[in-house]
Amino acid sequence: MVIIHKLPNRRYGMPGNASCPGCPESMGLRYLKMALGDKAVLVIPAGCSSVIQGIGPKSGINFPILNIAFAAAGAAASGMKAAFEVQGKDYIVVVWAGDGGTADIGFQALSGAAERNEDIIYICVDNEAYMNTGIQRSGLTPYGAWTTTTWTGKKEHKKNMPFILIAHDVPYVATASVGYPHDFIEKLRKAAKIKGFKYIHLHAPDPVGWRFDSSLTVKVAQLAVQTGMWPLFEYERGSFKLSPFSKKYKDPSKRVPVIEYLKIQGRFKHLLNKPEEIKKIEEYIERTWWWIDLLERSTNPAKTARELLNK
Amino acid sequence: MGENKITSSQTCVIEPPKTFFWAPLSKPAPAASGKTGTWRTERPVIIQEKCVKCLLCWLYCPEDAIIRKEDNSVEVDYEYCKGCGICAAVCPVDAIKMVPEEWGGKQ
Ligand SMILES: Cc1ncc(C[n+]2csc(CCOP(=O)(O)OP(=O)(O)O)c2C)c(N)n1
Ligand code: SF4
Ligand code: SF4
Numbered sequence: 001m002v003i004i005h006k007l008p009n010r011r012y013g014m015p016g017n018a019s020c021p022g023c024p025e026s027m028g029l030r031y032l033k034m035a036l037g038d039k040a041v042l043v044i045p046a047g048c049s050s051v052i053q054g055i056g057p058k059s060g061i062n063f064p065i066l067n068i069a070f071a072a073a074g075a076a077a078s079g080m081k082a083a084f085e086v087q088g089k090d091y092i093v094v095v096w097a098g099d100g101g102t103a104d105i106g107f108q109a110l111s112g113a114a115e116r117n118e119d120i121i122y123i124c125v126d127n128e129a130y131m132n133t134g135i136q137r138s139g140l141t142p143y144g145a146w147t148t149t150t151w152t153g154k155k156e157h158k159k160n161m162p163f164i165l166i167a168h169d170v171p172y173v174a175t176a177s178v179g180y181p182h183d184f185i186e187k188l189r190k191a192a193k194i195k196g197f198k199y200i201h202l203h204a205p206d207p208v209g210w211r212f213d214s215s216l217t218v219k220v221a222q223l224a225v226q227t228g229m230w231p232l233f234e235y236e237r238g239s240f241k242l243s244p245f246s247k248k249y250k251d252p253s254k255r256v257p258v259i260e261y262l263k264i265q266g267r268f269k270h271l272l273n274k275p276e277e278i279k280k281i282e283e284y285i286e287r288t289w290w291w292i293d294l295l296e297r298s299t300n301p302a303k304t305a306r307e308l309l310n311k
Numbered sequence: 312m313g314e315n316k317i318t319s320s321q322t323c324v325i326e327p328p329k330t331f332f333w334a335p336l337s338k339p340a341p342a343a344s345g346k347t348g349t350w351r352t353e354r355p356v357i358i359q360e361k362c363v364k365c366l367l368c369w370l371y372c373p374e375d376a377i378i379r380k381e382d383n384s385v386e387v388d389y390e391y392c393k394g395c396g397i398c399a400a401v402c403p404v405d406a407i408k409m410v411p412e413e414w415g416g417k418q
Contacts, residue, residue, distance in 0.1 A: 004365075004366045004367075004369075004370050005366060005383065009379050009381075011375055012375060013373065013374060013375035014339050014340070014341060014343065014375065015341050015342070015347070015374050015375045015376055015388060015390075015391035016341045016342035016343055016344055016345060016346060016347050016390075016391050017343055017344055017347070017374075018343070018344040019373065019374075020393075021350065021393035021394060021395035021396075022373065022393075022395035022396070022397055023373050024373070026373040026374065027371065027373040030373070030375065053337065053343065054337070054343030054344045056336075056337035056343075057336075057337055057338065058337060058338065058339070058340040058341075058342065058343035059337035059338060059339045059340070059343055060339075060343035060344055061339065062339045063339070181370060181371070207395075213396070214395040214396060214397070215395060215396030215397050215399065215400040215409075216400065217373075217395075217397055218371055218397060218400065218401055219400060
């Protein structure tokens with residue numbers, strides 16, 4: 001359990017950086033520092049986090065960073081870890097990639113690194129669009145959301161990245177949210193102790209691209225969990241389990257109606273008086289939880305996917 | 312020509328560069344993008360009597376602009392606070408108020 005008052009009183013973020021007010025990425029970077037301290041070295045593909053650093057000679061992110069081409073984060077991190085191993089240094093190599101850098105352009109390097117079971121932590125900071133270049137749709141933009149390339153709302157559902165990584169059968173896969181830092185920090189600390197490939201998908205509501213007030217970042221993040229849109233879970237060495245904050249939302253009657261989540265975001269404005277569209281989002285939530293139920297039942301007690309196949 | 316000429320019978324030894332500073336290296340430091348306090352349109356004001364020292368504002372502030380003191384009381388670093396209002400939104404006892412910034416960012 002992470003207790004805020006026990007966290008050492010020091011500078012975790014870096015004030016005076018270039019992020020927008022209320023930015024979930026700089027929030028997440030602070031939690032990363034709280035969890036891993038000065039042991040972590042970041043690999044960042046193109047995205048807002050490249051810009052948050054500023055143009056130099058000062059950097060607005062409180063970590064040593066290798067900035068790398070969009071498609072290459074997984075590969076570059078694998079090489080960096082190998083170099084540290086040869087030198088006998090025990091730094092934790094962390095990829096900090098946007099949703100585009102993870103699910104679209106960086107996908108093959110990620111999948112390759114996962115398949116080779118490289119000893120790195122891969123964090124997808126999911127603000128559900130290509131924010132740095134001005135809010136274009138990505139594979140992780142949810143159904144119905146406005147972006148500058150989906151004027152009338154996106155027609156496809158969000159790609160389920162955590163499940164895709166579970167299918168890679170890596171040692172650790174987890175979802176997290178900037179609205180629940182305790183949970184995220186705990187998962188990071190756990191991941192740092194596991195050898196092999198670790199994937200953490202961090203949900204990061206973005207006031208700029210999602211069109212909500214900058215003071216609501218935390219509220220929107222928490223609503224995503226409470227409506228069941230973003231379930232928090234862990235898949236650890238073949239065993240799937242829901243995280244404490246999401247457990248009770250397995251029961252649909254406990255969930256906050258999804259409209260509460262949609263109506264505070266400008267990107268869903270055009271959907272609000274279309275019940276059939278909202279129904280589609282509700283069905284998506286149902287489907288996600290159906291998968292969760294399936295994974296929970298089939299992987300407990302812990303079984304690897306290979307074991308299940310051999311049965 | 313002369314001494315530096317490499318003939319086919321010599322091995323070419325490439326001297327490693329003395330310094331590596333030709334690479335564009337940045338070091339973490341405050342104000343990489345200037346004093347971001349000037350971006351603010353609203354400023355958070357902490358009502359110290361109401362504060363219960365839960366540190367939630369300190370935890371959630373994306374900018375590290377909440378200064379945590381020895382006794383866990385908090386203060387805003389107006390030099391860098393961007394005025395997002397998250398601290399006021401997460402405060403469980405409403406001890407932080409957002410008030411409009413004065414023209415010219417006077418304190
Ligand atoms: C190969 C390549 N294509 C396009 C770009 C332009 N580009 C830079 S950042 C960016 C968007 C990044 O989006 P995402 O990965 O979702 O991260 P976010 O900005 O949302 O944090 C794009 C398209 C690039 N740098 N390299
Ligand atoms: S667009 Fe979003 S993710 Fe990018 S810097 Fe601004 S708030 Fe942060
Ligand atoms: S208004 Fe935003 S930047 Fe300023 S202290 Fe509060 S949370 Fe931090």
